[in-house]
Amino acid sequence: MKWGGEAGAGMRNEHAWLQFDAPAFDVGSKHMKLHVIVGVGLILLGAGTLGYRQFTYKTREKVLEIGTVSATAEVTKTVDLPPLLGWAALVSGVLIVVLPHVSPRR
Numbered sequence: 001m002k003w004g005g006e007a008g009a010g011m012r013n014e015h016a017w018l019q020f021d022a023p024a025f026d027v028g029s030k031h032m033k034l035h036v037i038v039g040v041g042l043i044l045l046g047a048g049t050l051g052y053r054q055f056t057y058k059t060r061e062k063v064l065e066i067g068t069v070s071a072t073a074e075v076t077k078t079v080d081l082p083p084l085l086g087w088a089a090l091v092s093g094v095l096i097v098v099l100p101h102v103s104p105r106r
Contacts, residue, residue, distance in 0.1 A: 039093045041093070042089045042090070043097070045089045046086045046088070049089060050083060053081055054078055058074050058077075060072045060073070061075050
C-alpha cells in the first residue's frame with residue numbers, strides 16, 4: 001500500500017508519508033495462506049478440545065482362546081483430553097494468525 005500519490009497521477013512518490021510493502025501482508029502469497037490455514041486449524045482444534053473434553057473409541061479384544069475356538073469382545077475405551085491442551089492449541093492458533101500482522105515498534 002502506498003499513500004501520497006500515484007506516479008501516473010503527476011505526483012512523485014519519493015516523499016510519501018506512508019509506504020508499506022511488507023511481503024507478510026501480501027494476501028496472495030502462499031506463506032500468508034499457509035499460516036492462516038494452520039492457525040485456523042489450531043483454533044478449531046482448541047475449541048473442539050474445550051467443547052468435547054473426551055472421546056471414545058471401540059476395539060475388539062480376544063477374551064477367550066481354546067484351541068481353534070476364540071471369542072472376541074468389543075471394548076469401548078474413553079480418552080480424557082486436558083483443558084490445558086485445548087487452551088494451548090487455541091492460543092497458539094490465534095498467535096499464528098495475528099502476529100504476522102503486528103508490526104514491531106521501532
